Amino acid sequence: MKSISGIPVHAEVPLSDITSFRIGGPASAVVTPRSETELCTVLKSAAELDVPYKIIGFGSNILAPDEGYQGVVIRLGQPFFEAEINGCSVRCSAGDSLAGIARKSIAAGLSGMEGLAGIPGSVGGACAMNAGAYGAEMKQILSSVRIIRDGAVLDTVVSDADMGVRRSVFSAPGTILLSATLTLREDDGNAQERMNDFMQRRKSKQPLDLPSAGSVFKRPEGHFAGQLIEQCGLKGTSVGGAQVSAKHAGFIVNTGGATCQDVSTLVRLIQDTVFQETGVALERELKYWNEV
Ligand SMILES: Cc1cc2nc3c(=O)[nH]c(=O)nc-3n(C[C@H](O)[C@H](O)[C@H](O)COP(=O)(O)OP(=O)(O)OC[C@H]3O[C@@H](n4cnc5c(N)ncnc54)[C@H](O)[C@@H]3O)c2cc1C
DSSP, rough: OOOEETTEEEEEEEGEEEGOOOOOOOOEEEEOOHHHHHHHHHHHHHHHHTTTEESSSTTTEEETTTEEEEEEEEOOOSSSOEEEEEEEEEETTTHHHHHHHHOHHHTTTTSOOOGGGGSSSSSSHHHHHHHTTTEEEHHHHHHEEEEEEEEEEEEEEGGOOOOOOOOHHHHHHTEEEEEEEEOOOOOOOOOOHHHHHHHHHHHHHHOOOOTTTEEEEEOOOOOOOHHHHHHHTTOOOOEEEEEESOTTTTTEEOSSSSOOOHHHHHHHHHHHHHHHHHOOOOBBOSSGGGGG
């Protein structure tokens, strides 16, 4: 293992080890900065060496390429500071676990994250993706962020236009989320029960026993992607090791040895079939590596 100014650098790390789909060839280097200063050092070093980089969080919404990546993967998968709760305000690091912050906020008597608690991503990834479930989305609770944009660190208030359906301006190239301030509300006494209910629904409906990246498609206006896919008879359809989940047709699961090629071929097959049979164009929520 090498290092940049004392920061450990792991060489030739399979992307399959750091993405929930368990797919992807080796990245030349993977670095997990432990502070804002370390992150800035890594960015400076990559710029000086003219090495490309990509930012990932917990890798739970990414399809990584079979050929791997010739560059540095900067993994914001570790908090830079301990989350702070002041009244209804929660300040947390991009590398915090969203589920962990949801649990902490409920324990502190706050409500607003019950629906988000089962999303297996980092806070940074959830902000970047405007993650959401069960009527909740990050946009509703995200007040301000600390980011690096084009080399400068800035604290900025989040506006309505910054976040849309499973997208945000924070995943644009050159932008890195460092921390987020969430504004929640006082618990009406039932937040824990609501969270437990949502978690139970996930367990019963989602294929959590197999590697995946969650729902592959955004919810089309007036429909559910999973229902349309099922209606077209695609449930259980496989390409290599990639399969339309038999439990939830909105998920593609890796049944063993799936490649990026298998998944992208299956995605195209689903999109083409659903469009031909229903006229609905399914838009991908899953991020392909060149979009990360
Ligand atoms: C079983 C399962 C269930 C899921 N359920 C849901 C669900 O209910 N709702 C939902 O919305 N999603 C769901 N997902 C998808 C995924 O968990 C979310 O999109 C999550 O928010 C991604 O966070 P991450 O840290 O894993 O991001 P990653 O997958 O690592 O990255 C996703 C994108 O965010 C960018 N990014 C990550 N961190 C940063 C940062 N600090 N600064 C700038 N950009 C960054 C990356 O570059 C990439 O473009 C599910 C996934 C799985 C596997």
